[in-house]
Amino acid sequence: MAPPAETAPVFEEAAKREYKYGFVTDIDSEFAPKGLDEEIVRFISAKKDEPEWLLEWRLTAYRHWLTMQEPKWAFVKYPEIDFQDAYYYAAPKSDEDKPQSLDEVDPKLLETYEKLGIPLAEQAVLAGVAVDAVFDSVSVATTFKEKLTEAGVVFCPISEAVQTHPELVKKYLGTVVPYTDNFYATLNSAVFSDGTFVYVPKGVRCPMELSTYFRINAANTGQFERTLIVADEGSYVSYLEGCTAPMRDENQLHAAVVELIALGDAEIKYSTVQNWYPGDENGKGGIYNFVTKRGVCRGSNSKISWTQVETGSAVTWKYPSCILEGDNTVGEFYSVAITNNYQQADTGTKMIHLGKNTKSTIISKGISAGKGQNTYRGLVKALAGADGARNFTQCDSLLIGDECGAHTVPYIEVANPGAQVEHEATTSKISEDQLFYCQQRGLDPEEAVSLIVNGFCKEVLKELPMEFAVEAQKLLGVTLEGSVG
Amino acid sequence: MPQNENTASMIESFDQVKDTLPGAWLLDTRSNAIRSFEAQGYPTPRTEEWKYTNLNRLAREGFHPASDIGSPDVSDWSDLRVNGASRIVILNGRYDAAASDIGEMPDGISIAPLSDAMEDIAPDLEGQLAQIAPFDGGGLVALNTAFMRDGVILKLADGVQIARPVQVLHLVDAGGVALAVHPRTLVVAGDNSTATIVETFAGGVDTAYWTNAVTEIKVGRNASVSHVKRQAESVRAYHTALTQVRLDCDARYRSIALATGAALSRNETRVAFDGSGAEASLAGGALLRGRQHADNTTEADHTVPYTNSKQVFRNVLDDGSHSVFQGSVIVRQGAQKTDSSQSNRNLLLSAGAQAYSKPELQIFADDVKCAHGATTGDLNKDALFYLQSRGITTSQATLLLIEAFIAEIFDELPEGPVGDHLADAVSAWMEGAV
Numbered sequence: 011m012a013p014p015a016e017t018a019p020v021f022e023e024a025a026k027r028e029y030k031y032g033f034v035t036d037i038d039s040e041f042a043p044k045g046l047d048e049e050i051v052r053f054i055s056a057k058k059d060e061p062e063w064l065l066e067w068r069l070t071a072y073r074h075w076l077t078m079q080e081p082k083w084a085f086v087k088y089p090e091i092d093f094q095d096a097y098y099y100a101a102p103k104s105d106e107d108k109p110q111s112l113d114e115v116d117p118k119l120l121e122t123y124e125k126l127g128i129p130l131a132e133q134a135v136l137a138g139v140a141v142d143a144v145f146d147s148v149s150v151a152t153t154f155k156e157k158l159t160e161a162g163v164v165f166c167p168i169s170e171a172v173q174t175h176p177e178l179v180k181k182y183l184g185t186v187v188p189y190t191d192n193f194y195a196t197l198n199s200a201v202f203s204d205g206t207f208v209y210v211p212k213g214v215r216c217p218m219e220l221s222t223y224f225r226i227n228a229a230n231t232g233q234f235e236r237t238l239i240v241a242d243e244g245s246y247v248s249y250l251e252g253c254t255a256p257m258r259d260e261n262q263l264h265a266a267v268v269e270l271i272a273l274g275d276a277e278i279k280y281s282t283v284q285n286w287y288p289g290d291e292n293g294k295g296g297i298y299n300f301v302t303k304r305g306v307c308r309g310s311n312s313k314i315s316w317t318q319v320e321t322g323s324a325v326t327w328k329y330p331s332c333i334l335e336g337d338n339t340v341g342e343f344y345s346v347a348i349t350n351n352y353q354q355a356d357t358g359t360k361m362i363h364l365g366k367n368t369k370s371t372i373i374s375k376g377i378s379a380g381k382g383q384n385t386y387r388g389l390v391k392a393l394a395g396a397d398g399a400r401n402f403t404q405c406d407s408l409l410i411g412d413e414c415g416a417h418t419v420p421y422i423e424v425a426n427p428g429a430q431v432e433h434e435a436t437t438s439k440i441s442e443d444q445l446f447y448c449q450q451r452g453l454d455p456e457e458a459v460s461l462i463v464n465g466f467c468k469e470v471l472k473e474l475p476m477e478f479a480v481e482a483q484k485l486l487g488v489t490l491e492g493s494v495g
Numbered sequence: 496m497p498q499n500e501n502t503a504s505m506i507e508s509f510d511q512v513k514d515t516l517p518g519a520w521l522l523d524t525r526s527n528a529i530r531s532f533e534a535q536g537y538p539t540p541r542t543e544e545w546k547y548t549n550l551n552r553l554a555r556e557g558f559h560p561a562s563d564i565g566s567p568d569v570s571d572w573s574d575l576r577v578n579g580a581s582r583i584v585i586l587n588g589r590y591d592a593a594a595s596d597i598g599e600m601p602d603g604i605s606i607a608p609l610s611d612a613m614e615d616i617a618p619d620l621e622g623q624l625a626q627i628a629p630f631d632g633g634g635l636v637a638l639n640t641a642f643m644r645d646g647v648i649l650k651l652a653d654g655v656q657i658a659r660p661v662q663v664l665h666l667v668d669a670g671g672v673a674l675a676v677h678p679r680t681l682v683v684a685g686d687n688s689t690a691t692i693v694e695t696f697a698g699g700v701d702t703a704y705w706t707n708a709v710t711e712i713k714v715g716r717n718a719s720v721s722h723v724k725r726q727a728e729s730v731r732a733y734h735t736a737l738t739q740v741r742l743d744c745d746a747r748y749r750s751i752a753l754a755t756g757a758a759l760s761r762n763e764t765r766v767a768f769d770g771s772g773a774e775a776s777l778a779g780g781a782l783l784r785g786r787q788h789a790d791n792t793t794e795a796d797h798t799v800p801y802t803n804s805k806q807v808f809r810n811v812l813d814d815g816s817h818s819v820f821q822g823s824v825i826v827r828q829g830a831q832k833t834d835s836s837q838s839n840r841n842l843l844l845s846a847g848a849q850a851y852s853k854p855e856l857q858i859f860a861d862d863v864k865c866a867h868g869a870t871t872g873d874l875n876k877d878a879l880f881y882l883q884s885r886g887i888t889t890s891q892a893t894l895l896l897i898e899a900f901i902a903e904i905f906d907e908l909p910e911g912p913v914g915d916h917l918a919d920a921v922s923a924w925m926e927g928a929v
Contacts, residue, residue, distance in 0.1 A: 083543060085857075394846065409861035413828065422852040424871040427843035431872065437858050437865040 042099035048072060051200050054099045058169045058204075061176060071189035071199035078193045084356035085385040085417055086325050088298060091263060098201045098234070161217050163247075164209040168236055171207035178209055182240050186269040186306050186333070194265040194327075195302040198234045202267070205235035210245040210276075219475055221250040235266040241276035243309060250478055252283040264323075266301045274309025274336065279317070281474050283482050285489075286322035293352025293381070296324025303330035307339035310365070315342040317473040319482045320355060321489040329387065331360035334368035334396075341370040344470040346482075348463075348489045349382025349414070358388035358419075363396035363429065372403040375467045378414035379490055385417040392429035399429040407437040408466055410459070410490070460487035501554040502536050505529075508559045509641055516644055518613030520621065528630035528640035535634040547819040547851045548761050548790040553733045558675035558705040560588065560642050567668040567699070569594045574919070575695050575727070578912040580662040583608060583647050587667055588676030590645050598659070603652030606661065609679055610645040620648070624681055627711035628739035635735050639677040639709040646679040646708075649692065653685035653715070660691040660723075660913050665706060667732070668699035675705040686715040686743075692722050693913055697756070698729040708736040714746035716770065721749045723913055725920050728756035730785065737763045742802075744770030749907050752779035753917050754789045755924045761790040768795075768802040768830075775802075778904040780809035782924040783816035783848075790819035797830040806837040809904050811897055815847035822867070823855040830860050837867035842874065842900050844893075894925055 042053050051072050055065040080091070158165050164175055171179050189199040210216050241247050264286070270278050280303075289296025299322075305314035316330040332341030343359035361370035376384040384407065392399040407416035418435045440462050448458035463486050464471070471479055509529045513522065537554045538545040564587050576582060583606070584594035590608035597606060612620060630640035647663050665678055684690055696706055706728060714720050728734045734757040740748050752762050766775045781789035795804035810818035820839040841850035854867040874896050882892035901921055908914045 407856075407858070409858065409863075412831070412861050414861070415857070415859040417858060418854075418856040418867070420852075420854060420869065422869055422871060423849070424841065424843065424852075425849040427846060427848065427873040429843075429872065431870060433852075433854070433867075433869040435854075435856065435867050437856060437863060439861040439863075 042097060044097055045094040046096075046098055046201065050098050054201055054203065057099065058172070060172055063180060064172060067184065067189065068200050071196050072201075074190055075193070075196040075200055078196060080193050084327050084387070085383060086327060086354040086356050088325050088354075091298070093197075096263065099203060157217060161214055162211045163214060163216050164207065165220055166207055168202075168205045168207040168238060175207070175209065178240065179207065179238065182238055182269070182271055184269075186271060186304050187267050187302050192302060194300040195267050198236060198265045198267045198302070202234045202236035205237045205266070206239075207237075208239040208247060208249065210241045210247045212242045213244040214242075215245065216247040219248045219250055221252070233262075233264050233266070237266070237268040239269070239278060239280070240271045241273065241278050241312075243273045244275040246277045248279040248281070248475060250281050250475060252285070252478065263298045264300065266303075268301070268303040268330075270305030270314055272305065272307050272309070272312035272314050275311045276309065277313040277315075278305060279315045280305070280330070281478055282316075282318040282320075283474075283478055283485065284318065284320045284322050284326075285485055288322050288353045289324040289351065291351050293324070296353070297322065299323035299326045299328060301328040303328065304333065305331070305341075306333040307336050307341065307365075310336035311338045312336055313340040313342075315344075315473070316359065317344040317470065318346070318357075319470070319474070319478075319485065320345070320347040320357060321485050323355075324353060326353075326355040326357055328357045329359055331362070332370065333362045333364065334370065335364050337365040338367045339365055340368070343370075343372045343374070344473045345374045346377070346467045346470045346486070347375070347384055348377045348486065349379070349384045350489055351380040351382060353380075354383045356385040356387055358386045360389040361391070361401060362389075363392040363399040363401070365396065367398040368396055369399070370401045372401070372405070373469050374403075374405040375470055376405070376407045376416055377410065377463060377466070377490070378407070378416045379410035381413045383415040383417070385419060386435075387419045387421075389421040389423070390431055390433070391421075391423040392426050392431060394425045396426050397428040399426060399431075401429075401431045403433040405433075405435040406466070407435070408463065409437065409439045456487070456490075459490055463487075463490060499536070501557070502533060504557060505559075505638065506533055512560055512642070516642070517610045521613065521624075524625055524630070525641045528637045531630050532634050532637035532641060535637060537634050544792065544821070546853075547821070548759070548788065550735075550759075553705060553759065556673060556703060556705070556733075558673050558733075560644070560677065561669065561672050561674050564669050564672055564674065567670065569666055572664070572666055572697055575664060575697055575725075577660055577662045577693050577695075577916045580660040580693060580912065581606065582662045582664060584664045584666065585645055585647075585676075585678050587669055587674060588644055588678060601655065601657070603655035604657060605648070605650045607648055608645055609643070609648050609681070612648045620681075623683060623713075624679070624711075627681075627713055627741055628709050628737060632739075633737070635707055636709055636737050639679060639707050639737075642675070642677040643679040643709070644677065646681075648681045649690065650683045651685050651688035651690055651718075654687045655685065656689040657691070660693050662693040662695060665694065665696045665708070666698060667704045667706065667729075669702055669704055670699070671702055673703060675707060678706070678708045680708070680710040682710070682712040682720065684712075684714045684718040684720050686718060688715065688718045690720050691909070691913060692720065693916060694722070694724045695727070695916070696725070696734060697727045698732050700729045700731060703731040703733070703758075704729070705733040706735070708734075710736070710738040712738065712740045712748065714740065714742050714748055714773075716743045717745040718743070719747040721909065722751075723908070723917065724750070724752040724762070724779075725917060726752070726754040726756055726760060726762065727920060727923075728760070730756065730758055730787070732757045734760040734762075736761070738765070740764070740766045740775070742766065742768050742770065742773035742775060745772035746770065747774045749776045750778065751904060751908055751917065752791070753904070753920050754779075754781040754791075755783075755920050757787065757789070759788045761792065763792040765794040766796065766804065768797050768799055771799050771801040773802045775804045776907050777805070778807045778907060780811070780901060780904050781818055782811045782901065782921065783818060784813040784927065786815050788817040788819075790821070792819070792821040794823045794825065795835060797824070797826045797833045797835065800829065800831045800833070802830065802833055804835040806839075807904055807906070808839045809901050810841045810850060811844065811901060812841065812848035812850060813844045815845070817849045817851070819851045820869075821853045821855070823857065824865060824867070826858045826860050826863050826865065828859040831862040833860065833863040833865065835863075835865045839869040840900070840903075841871040842897065843871065844873065898925070
């Protein structure tokens with residue numbers, strides 16, 4: 011559908027607007043040599059001063075990775091990735107001597123955060139959020155540590171946790187996403203640079219929302235974060251992950267792994283706003299986001315809730331999943347995924363019902379604009395032991411323009427007659443009537459689209475913590491700039 | 496797909512029988528098809544389309560087309576006849592003239608066994624046979640193309656209506672031979688024509704056999720084809736079938752496929768819309784027990800604007816049976832105003848039963864209406880209680896609810912003998928359930 015003649019120039023102008031958060035900070039990175047072999051794996055491990063068992067684990071993963079094939083089943087197209095043509099380790103120079111307070115942090119880093127709108131000190135104070143900011147691969151600043159320590163919560167870079175809490179890391183690392191899991195998770199297991207480790211002890215309600223801002227900076231550096239969150243019995247934690255990346259031409263690979271473990275009566279809430287550089291309007295550049303996220307409700311009555319707003323990246327391949335092992339456990343997945351220009355997203359979830367009376371809810375909203383391709387791919391599986399399991403899935407797609415695509419691929423596998431599984435999906439477009447109504451009330455076409463899209467996503471956005479919800483709403487509008495037709 | 500022993504033995508068997516197959520003009524196509532099979536092999540669960548149905552056992556059984564197997568008595572199957580229909584019987588993969596009864600056909604209709612047609616009206620067939628379902632569409636259609644020996648060709652001239660349904664009764668009773676049959680049906684309905692085709696599959700229980708059917712249907716402008724399929728193969732049999740349909744402007748295609756038979760069955764229906772205003776309604780399902788596995792796979796490929804498709808599939812699973820529904824709707828760029836719906840519901844009656852459902856939408860156009868829904872669960876407890884409170888026993892109430900559940904696929908079914916044919920299939924299954 012062509013845009014109405016009188017409004018077309020507005021859209022064209024808007025479409026040409028540049029990526030707001032596109033800039034490169036000039037910092038000397040300490041690189042491992044290009045390419046990947048056992049030596050590089052050893053180099054990364056040595057850099058982190060890791061114990062022998064972790065090096066062995068990395069090497070086993072690397073050797074297994076060599077036997078694996080890149081998966082091809084997702085509805086995404088991208089040029090062949092040359093895994094030997096990338097750097098697997100880069101640390102900001104200040105790594106050797108970690109800053110003890112914000113004053114000691116490289117001012118150029120701080121400047122970067124300021125451009126992103128997250129001045130650490132201010133945000134920490136105003137929002138009451140502890141920020142463990144990952145710049146490239148090494149964490150540079152951690153705040154509010156004392157307060158968390160008081161509550162007994164461990165919140166630190168995983169590289170630090172390996173040193174300070176080796177027993178916890180060893181006990182849980184790779185138990186949800188084993189090193190054999192899939193091509194990208196295996197690669198991550200071999201070369202993961204850093205990430206976040208959270209441990210909430212028994213019965214503790216984490217006193218604040220935990221948050222990490224990731225940012226890819228060094229050119230040609232794949233980022234391989236590894237996040238491990240363990241909520242011990244009866245505890246609660248809410249974790250926020252958000253990111254933006256500088257504009258550049260070469261594709262960057264991001265293969266993160268996130269593992270969540272909720273023991274009996276524990277609850278983990280994991281929220282993501284993903285706004286990496288999506289490539290320009292011709293589909294050049296952009297991040298490849300191949301992520302494995304999985305949580306396991308290990309004890310009974312535990313709960314894991316995933317909320318994600320995916321607006322960035324050139325290619326997204328991501329299925330935050332829940333394994334509902336304990337009885338009466340609950341899994342939730344709320345997702346908004348937007349693709350504009352040449353973005354491609356193949357995302358969804360897996361809900362694996364093992365325990366009795368397990369419940370899961372999936373609400374997925376996909377929005378395609380421009381030449382974007384958006385796929386919901388989700389698995390709901392109730393095994394023979396999952397008596398009384400219950401799932402409700404709703405996937406709605408919204409199409410803006412006649413060159414984009416919206417696809418829905420649910421897999422429903424039920425092996426227990428006591429399980430009730432329901433799936434429904436709709437596909438529609440923004441109607442002329444809705445647009446006309448808003449414009450007639452004085453909104454310009456872009457505001458109108460933003461309003462309608464926000465309404466469409468409301469069910470998901472309301473699940474986000476406050477600070478994120480505001481950012482996410484703005485993000486929806488920004489992402490769809492120039493897409494109205 | 497690497498070549499393996501099973502594919503190799505199939506190729507060997509082709510070399511043995513190729514000169515005995517009808518229609519010398521087809522030999523090149525057949526040879527190309529077997530080479531295509533050599534390249535594609537049997538489908539495996541590693542391909543997305545076959546994720547839930549594994550043909551490993553079938554491939555290992557070593558089914559082969561046999562040269563000639565007497566003519567067993569087919570009177571045992573007389574209750575599978577549709578009353579008043581023109582009937583063509585294909586026994587062990589060959590036309591059985593004695594058991595068939597085509598009857599008088601009005602002008603403008605040509606109906607013949609495929610083996611005869613391949614010899615007699617070859618020039619007529621050349622541009623049509625194996626065109627709607629080309630052999631490179633998969634290993635099984637390639638095998639069928641290579642080995643097809645018999646089946647039916649039905650052609651309707653423009654404006655012709657056939658009042659009587661045409662029934663093709665496929666029977667296998669090979670008496671100890673591991674027989675593979677590859678029947679092919681071609682239906683070409685001219686503009687403004689109307690026809691009803693019933694395909695019925697059944698076989699003897701003594702030996703395992705394999706039916707690998709391909710049906711090609713072309714529906715002309717404003718023509719209407721109803722297609723009913725009853726799959727009541729022997730419980731030891733394997734049944735794989737592909738129905739490929741092309742619809743011209745304003746054409747209508749309605750299909751209802753009910754499976755109660757076969758150890759493993761796969762019923763694949765693919766509809767391509769070539770003209771605006773065309774409509775397709777695909778309904779079907781399976782009533783299963785024991786260790787049966789039934790797969791219904793569909794594809795509605797909307798390439799032009801203003802077309803409609805509707806899919807309704809219901810499966811009832813008892814014991815340790817498995818059902819698969821893989822439905823896909825593709826709306827290509829430019830196919831605006833497409834209206835499509837997909838509904839799959841599965842009823843699990845036993846702890847060992849498993850239902851796999853994958854209703855898929857691929858949409859590349861914005862001004863469309865596409866919805867799908869899928870549910871899996873057991874009988875509604877409230878409904879059961881309600882019936883019991885009215886004095887109906889648990890088992891009667893269960894049967895009543897099952898019947899109502901499966902009846903949702905019969906919405907588009909015409910009254911009369913064709914409807915009875917499917918209703919018989921349901922009651923036959925129910926009797927086994929009591």
